Structure formats: structure tokens, C-alpha cells
Amino acid sequence: MAGERVLVIEGRAHDAAFLIEEVLRPDGYRVLRAKGRGDSVHQALTARPDLIIMDMDAAAVPGFEILEELAERGVTVPVILVTALRSEEVIVHALRLGVVDYVFKPFSPEEIRAAITRALKVGRTRSLARGVEQVNSQLERKVKELGILYGIGKAVTSVLDLEKLLNRIVEAAVYLADAEEGFLLLVDEETNELYMRAGQGLGEKFAQGFRVKVEDSLSGQVIKTGKPIMVSGPEDSKYKLKTGYLVKSFLHVPIKVRERTIGLLSVDNRISRKSFTDHDLYLLSALADYGAIAIENARLYQRADAEARQLSQLLAERDRAEAEHQEEITRLTYEVQAQREAVVQGLQEAEQLAQELQAQAVLAEQLAERLRARQVQAGELARRLSRPQPVALRLEGAVPGVGRVGLRPVLDTLDEGVLIGDEQERVVLANAVAARFLGSDAAELVGRDLRTVCGDERWSAALDRLQADGSSQEVTLWLGDYVIRADLSSLREEDGTRTGTVVMLRDVTRETEAQRMVDDLRVTVSQELRSPMTTINSYADLLLAESVGIIGGAQRTLLQRIKDSVRTMNSLLNELLIPQPVTGGRAGAGQGAEVAQLVEQAVAQVQADRQDKKITATRAIAGDLPPLAADVKIVRHILVGLLENAYRCTPAGGTVTVTARTQVREDVPHVVISVRDQGGGIPAEELGRVFNRYRRDAERVIPGVGSTGAELAIVRALAEVCGGRVWAESDPGVGSTLSVILPAQ
Structure with a gap:
């Protein structure tokens, strides 16, 4: 290089x-x-x-x-x-x-x-x-951050001492943001001032007297707007948090309960010139949410305790006023006390379950973010591996004008394979790399017809197109263990007369494998995260229905936030499964996908990519099909995946048949779409593996299946996203049928 x-x-x-x-x-x-x-x-x-x-x-x-x-x-x-x-x-x-x-x-x-x-x-x-060392160091830092957030989340549901818990939150904020000081301020509604509830690194005397007005302070701006503030400036800049208290950088994050700002969590640097980042803002926002939950739980507990005390006092007065009915009053007292304890216990259990579910949702979101980052890294690796080597050769003019004796040593230094043919398409020059790709010797290639050096029918079709319209052609070939991308161009005289053909062969095996890894990652993320998301959503629905106890308005708000987070996670998973993002929220949201139109679009797309095979596509679409209750882009991707598989395994000149019909299941209308090929059928023992993920180099390829990687696994995952399923049927010696059933409107 x-x-x-x-x-x-x-x-x-x-x-x-x-x-x-x-x-x-x-x-x-x-x-x-x-x-x-x-x-x-x-x-x-x-x-x-x-x-x-x-x-x-x-x-x-x-x-x-x-x-x-x-x-x-x-x-x-x-x-x-x-x-x-x-x-x-x-x-x-x-x-x-x-x-x-x-x-x-x-x-x-x-x-x-x-x-x-x-x-x-x-x-x-x-x-x-x-x-690799740098990546490992970053991952270790992320693991520590997750461990701290997880510990704080558990403490919110287990630590009863609010003072201790808030101090732990401030300590975690100072550590995660690598700050010198940190504190938590709450609003005193009577004086409209902010007072310190917890702090670290400030000194006990200073912390006890720390009070600032909401109207004329940066802290008060956070309370009024409900938005965080992150400030850092030049090395000699300082900012006032309070009279006589100057810092070089600070980060304020609001603490909200039911969309109302009740305080703020802050970190700052008085000596260090370190600036805070958006990642620090994200971590402090998570800690502020934990603080809001802890404060709200404490207030709810105090309110319940006050109500219980008031009830006990009323009962005592009633006991004194109705002494003659002591036995009846005693029985009533026991019943009321038991009911109060049951209500308090149910409320505590509901709160604890809601908090645990929220913590799980946060962890799941962070895991998804890490996997998406890995996907980006895998995609970047694929692009780097596929970057071609610089080619220090440019052919101009016709073949007869090229000095072969002087050109051959130069061509042999290239990492790409080179074939040059004359106007009769006979090979006149081939370098060693091209001979290796084609499984031959360079000297044996010279004199052969260009069409015979490769048995792949796509090679001959590309030569036909090149000769027909003269435009450059690109085709991907599978030659033994190599995946080769061939670029075919015409050699011409100055007057435009065609004098020959030049072919550049580039090894894209690693690029293809990297793309397979990216597809594999999409399916892994969907399968590993969708099940826990479903569980979290089910538990949230169970709590909202008050099946395990009565819940209050605050708990209902928190549970609704959990459900919103689950919907967001499902949208992210859908984006991972489809090359282009899917809009409109949850898949299968009833966007009225018309089956006949989608089938025509998918057939046109696949036929345009497979013109060289001259395959006939027949349709048998029922006339009374209802619209699908699924996202149009997802359904189109499913159909293209099934058709791509059928076109790959059907021989040239064959026929692919697409059928669609209505089926009612449990009083709900569904549409069944089937794609039949002429690929010889799938062995009965392999039918269960058709829609599973498998590797070309690690497991045997399934006979009668055109997909060689994660394509059909993605089709299955997308069908399940829409509330449907897929299956395979086979007619040995003839062909196979892959079907999908999707709910209709």
C-alpha cells in the first residue's frame, strides 16, 4: 500500500x-x-x-x-x-x-x-x-455508570431514610460527572427560596446556610423553565451561584414530579477547568428522576401516615362517645385497622413494583443504545474492510495500442484482478490476481473467450449488456471461497470505435461478511429485547388495571411513563430490523396497507434486480381483500424478502407465483400471502430451519432456499412485529411455498 x-x-x-x-x-x-x-x-x-x-x-x-x-x-x-x-x-x-x-x-x-x-x-x-484498549476502557466506564445507576434504583425501593438516599444520589452525581462539588436544592414554597437538602464537598457550615432566591439566580431559572443549564467558559471565567460563591463550570438539572419542578440536582467545579458534557447531563437527569421518585414516595408516605393518625384519632373519640357500645365499636375498629393496613400494603407493593419496572426500562434502554453503537461500529468496520486499494493504473485507448510486455509486470503488482479482451472478446492480457480468482493460470487465460472464463450466468448477462449499450457494468460473482465484484468497461479509440473490453475484479468477501454481521445483529437485538419489553408492558397494564391493588394518580403517571418508554423501545427495535426507518409509531398500527398494490410494487422491485434470469411472476390476488393493519414499509420489506428468496432458487426462465387470500381466525380477519418457487423443494427435516439464522461458513446451506444469511430471519421478526407469523411448505422435486399471515383492519 x-x-x-x-x-x-x-x-x-x-x-x-x-x-x-x-x-x-x-x-x-x-x-x-x-x-x-x-x-x-x-x-x-x-x-x-x-x-x-x-x-x-x-x-x-x-x-x-x-x-x-x-x-x-x-x-x-x-x-x-x-x-x-x-x-x-x-x-x-x-x-x-x-x-x-x-x-x-x-x-x-x-x-x-x-x-x-x-x-x-x-x-x-x-x-x-x-x-481495542480504548474501546475496552470506555466499556468499563459504562459498566461502572450502569452499576451506580442500578444501585441507586434499588436504593429508591429499599432505603427508607430519605436523607441518606438523597446524599447517595448527590455522591453518585459528583462521581459520574467527575466534579468537585455537588448539591440537591428543593423549593421552599412559603419563602420562594431554594434551600439545600443534600450536598458533598461544600462544608457543613456553608451547606446549612445555603439559600438563594428563585427570582434572581441561575438556579431559579431552572425552576421557572423546567430545563437544565450547563455552563462553562474560558479559563479565566467564573460564574456566581450565590453571593461570594464563584465556580468555573456548573451543571443544573431540574427535579420534576408530575411535570412540576420541585428542585434541582447540581454539580460544579471551582478549581478544575473541566467542562461538563451532554453525557454528564444524561446521567444527572437519570439521578434527578430517582430523586423525584424518592421525594414523592416520602411525601405520599407522610400523607398516608397523617391520614392514618387522623383516622385513629377519630376512632378514639368515637370510642369515648359510645362507651355503651364497646363491643360493636371494638369489632369495627379491628375491621377498619385491617382495611387500612391492607390498603397501605397494597399501595407500597404497587409503588415498589412500579419503581422496579421503571429501573428495568431504563436498563433496557441503555442496553439498546449500547447495541446500536455496536451496530454503527460494525457498519463502520464493513466500510473500512471494503475500501478498495489504490490503483496506480489507467488504461486509455484500444488494446492494440497497449504494450503488453511492459504492462504485465505493472498489472501483477495490483491487488485487483485485471482481464483485457480484444474486440472479438478474446483474453489478451490477465494478471496473477485475476487468475487466482478464476482458479486458473494467467497464461492459460490468454486466448480464451471472455464468456468462458467464468461459468456464472450473471457474468455472461453483464457482457451482453456491455456489448448492447456500451455502458459500464457491475456484477457480483461467487467464485469458490471468494465474493468478487466485477467492473466491466469498453476500450475505445478517440473516434469512439470499440476496440476491446477491460474487467477489474475486486475481492469483497470481507465486505459481504461484515454486512451479514450487521444483519445478524439486527435480528439478535430484536429477539433478545422484544420479550422483556413485552413482559414490562404486561406488568404495567396489570398495575394500571388495579388487579393487584389500588394505585394513586402519581403511580398511574409513572406507569404511563413506563408504557411510553416501552413504545419508544419497540420503535427503536423496528428501526434496527428495517434498513430505512419506519415512521408512524408501533408497527401494525392500522395504516391501511393495500395488498394488491404492495404485491405489484415488490414484484417490480425484485424483477428489476433479476432481469438476467428472465423469470415470470404470476399473481392470484383475491378481489375482496381487506387492508392490512400494518405499516406499509414493513409489509413491503416482508414481500421483497420472500420474493428475493424465490427468485434466487428458481432456475432461469422459471415461474414464481404470488397468491393472497382472506382467512378469519378467532373472529378477526387476516390475509395470507404465499410465494411459490420452482427451486426443487426443501427436505422435510429442514423446514423448521428455513426462517432461522445460519452462517454460510458454519452450517450447511438448506437445499431449495435462496437466502444464505439473515434475510429470512428478518422476515420472520418483521411478521411477528405486525402480529403475524411465517411458515414453509414443500413439494419435493418441484418447489416450495413460503407464506405469511397478517391481521387485517
Whole structure:
């Protein structure tokens, strides 16, 4: 790969000149030169080369001093030693100082090129290892944050001491935001002031006297607007939180109960110049929600306790007024007391269950966010792996004008395969990479018809299209263990006369595997998270129906928030399953998907992609089909997935049949859509695996199934999202039928 920066630490001038002029610059490397210890170390630290080549002459001591200083300064760039000293002691000492390879003088260009390739590979491996360490460090930080939030969530439902719990929330806020100080303020409704309820790092005397007016303070702005404030400025800036109390940065987050702001949670830095981030805001918002729940629970408990005390007092007065009816009054008292205890116990159980469900919902949302981040990383990895190598070759003009003898060595240096054909489509030139992809020898390919070098029918179809309209063609081929992307173009004279064909073959096996990993991740996320989301939603419905006890307005609001969060999570899962985002909320929300129109759209899309197979698509759509109660985009994706599978396994010139009919299940109308192919059928023992996830390289491919990865598994997951299901039927020796049933309006 050309373009890397190579620092050459010179020894003898003619050796360095030979290395630079005969090897490095012709191969496209960017050359940096240094001489002497000071210059060498300076350039290694400032220019950040990808490789260092050290020319060590008879005076080996300066070279070792350079290596020792580079090691002391933490430079991890791979080093190649070029030396005429064939001493085992010198080589061992150099390797201990970080040299990854060595070449003895005199050396050939091939020897130094091989050493450069090995050393650059070591450098890339080291860079990748550093990246992995950074990712692991970030994950460890996330795990600690989740552990703290989980502990606070449990404490909200188990710790009865409100003072202790609020102090734990402030301590967690200071730790998670890496702040110097933190405090929790509540509104005194009588004086319209904010007073301190809990704090850390402020000093007891200062905390006891901390009061600020709501009208003329930044803290009061949070109370009035209900929105957080995050402030940090230049190094010499300071902000006033209270008279005589200046800080360099701070973050205020509101504490809300039933959309009413009752206080705020804050962290600040008085000495450090560290600024707070949106991630800090997110963590403090979660802690503020816990604080709101704890405060509201305490108020509810105090209110219930006051009501119980008032009831007890009334009962006592009634006892004194009706002493003559002591026995009846005593019995009534026992009944009322038992009822009060049952109500209090039911209320506490409902509150505890609601809080646990909310904590689970928060954890589930964070898990989904982490998985989505992993998906982005997997997609980025796929794009990096698929990035083509630079091609230092541009063919212009017709084949007869190209000098084959001079061109062949250049083509053999490419990472892409190259085939050049004349106007009769006979191969006149092929490099070694193309021969490897096609399972042949380069010399054997020369003279063969371009159409015969590859047996894939898509190859012949692409050549036909190229010859018909002259526009460049792109086609993906499966050649043994390789997945190859072929780009076909015409060679022309200046007057436009076609003189031949040039084909570039690029290995996209890793890109294809990375895309399969992304699809696999979508299905995994859906299957692993949808079940707990359903459980959380069911428990919330159970509580809202008061099946386990009477709940109050505050608990009903919290439970409704849980259900809203579950709906949000389901929307995120739907977005993961479909390449483009699905709007309109929950799948299957009754958007009136017309079956006949969707079938025509899906058939047109798949036929446009599979024109070369000349497959006929027949339809048998019932005329009285009701609209589907499902998202249009989801249904279209399901139909395209089933049709893609049928087209893949049906031979060229065959027929694919699509049928749709109405079926009533449990008094609810449904629509059954079936796609039948002519792929020879699926063995009976394999029918249960058709819609499961499987790997091409890890399990056997199912006969009669065109999908080779997660496509049909995604179809199954989408059908389940809409409240439907999928199944497979087979006619051995003829074909198979894949069906989906979906609820109608």
C-alpha cells in the first residue's frame, strides 16, 4: 500500500540514496530523512512516521542510543535495521530495543520490500491493539455508570431514610460527572427560596446556610423553565451561584414530579477547568428522576401516615362517645385497622413494583443504545474492510495500442484482478490476481473467450449488456471461497470505435461478511429485547388495571411513563430490523396497507434486480381483500424478502407465483400471502430451519432456499412485529411455498 510516511535515518549516503530512489519513492512511499541522534528523535516524535528504516554502519553505538531514546519516549513505530554488521549480539540487542525486522547489506529491492511489508503489518496490528484498549476502557466506564445507576434504583425501593438516599444520589452525581462539588436544592414554597437538602464537598457550615432566591439566580431559572443549564467558559471565567460563591463550570438539572419542578440536582467545579458534557447531563437527569421518585414516595408516605393518625384519632373519640357500645365499636375498629393496613400494603407493593419496572426500562434502554453503537461500529468496520486499494493504473485507448510486455509486470503488482479482451472478446492480457480468482493460470487465460472464463450466468448477462449499450457494468460473482465484484468497461479509440473490453475484479468477501454481521445483529437485538419489553408492558397494564391493588394518580403517571418508554423501545427495535426507518409509531398500527398494490410494487422491485434470469411472476390476488393493519414499509420489506428468496432458487426462465387470500381466525380477519418457487423443494427435516439464522461458513446451506444469511430471519421478526407469523411448505422435486399471515383492519 503506497502513501505511508517512512523515516530514513541515514548512515552511508549512497546506501540511503539507493534505498530511497530505487525502492521507497518508486513504490509511492512519502520519504522523510534524518541524520544524527537529535534530528532522528525529533522527526520521529513530530512527523509521526508509519515506519522507520535505520541504516547502521560500523559505529553501532549512535544507532543503539537513538533506539533507546525512542523507547524511553514511548515511540511504538516499527523499525527496520539495515546493517552490514552480521553480529548475533548486535541483532539481539536491536530486537530488544524494539526493532521488528532487519536486512543485511548488500540487499536487493525485493528483500527490503518484503521487510517493509512485514513491518507495516506489525504497525497496523499495534494500532488496532491500541484501539481495542480504548474501546475496552470506555466499556468499563459504562459498566461502572450502569452499576451506580442500578444501585441507586434499588436504593429508591429499599432505603427508607430519605436523607441518606438523597446524599447517595448527590455522591453518585459528583462521581459520574467527575466534579468537585455537588448539591440537591428543593423549593421552599412559603419563602420562594431554594434551600439545600443534600450536598458533598461544600462544608457543613456553608451547606446549612445555603439559600438563594428563585427570582434572581441561575438556579431559579431552572425552576421557572423546567430545563437544565450547563455552563462553562474560558479559563479565566467564573460564574456566581450565590453571593461570594464563584465556580468555573456548573451543571443544573431540574427535579420534576408530575411535570412540576420541585428542585434541582447540581454539580460544579471551582478549581478544575473541566467542562461538563451532554453525557454528564444524561446521567444527572437519570439521578434527578430517582430523586423525584424518592421525594414523592416520602411525601405520599407522610400523607398516608397523617391520614392514618387522623383516622385513629377519630376512632378514639368515637370510642369515648359510645362507651355503651364497646363491643360493636371494638369489632369495627379491628375491621377498619385491617382495611387500612391492607390498603397501605397494597399501595407500597404497587409503588415498589412500579419503581422496579421503571429501573428495568431504563436498563433496557441503555442496553439498546449500547447495541446500536455496536451496530454503527460494525457498519463502520464493513466500510473500512471494503475500501478498495489504490490503483496506480489507467488504461486509455484500444488494446492494440497497449504494450503488453511492459504492462504485465505493472498489472501483477495490483491487488485487483485485471482481464483485457480484444474486440472479438478474446483474453489478451490477465494478471496473477485475476487468475487466482478464476482458479486458473494467467497464461492459460490468454486466448480464451471472455464468456468462458467464468461459468456464472450473471457474468455472461453483464457482457451482453456491455456489448448492447456500451455502458459500464457491475456484477457480483461467487467464485469458490471468494465474493468478487466485477467492473466491466469498453476500450475505445478517440473516434469512439470499440476496440476491446477491460474487467477489474475486486475481492469483497470481507465486505459481504461484515454486512451479514450487521444483519445478524439486527435480528439478535430484536429477539433478545422484544420479550422483556413485552413482559414490562404486561406488568404495567396489570398495575394500571388495579388487579393487584389500588394505585394513586402519581403511580398511574409513572406507569404511563413506563408504557411510553416501552413504545419508544419497540420503535427503536423496528428501526434496527428495517434498513430505512419506519415512521408512524408501533408497527401494525392500522395504516391501511393495500395488498394488491404492495404485491405489484415488490414484484417490480425484485424483477428489476433479476432481469438476467428472465423469470415470470404470476399473481392470484383475491378481489375482496381487506387492508392490512400494518405499516406499509414493513409489509413491503416482508414481500421483497420472500420474493428475493424465490427468485434466487428458481432456475432461469422459471415461474414464481404470488397468491393472497382472506382467512378469519378467532373472529378477526387476516390475509395470507404465499410465494411459490420452482427451486426443487426443501427436505422435510429442514423446514423448521428455513426462517432461522445460519452462517454460510458454519452450517450447511438448506437445499431449495435462496437466502444464505439473515434475510429470512428478518422476515420472520418483521411478521411477528405486525402480529403475524411465517411458515414453509414443500413439494419435493418441484418447489416450495413460503407464506405469511397478517391481521387485517
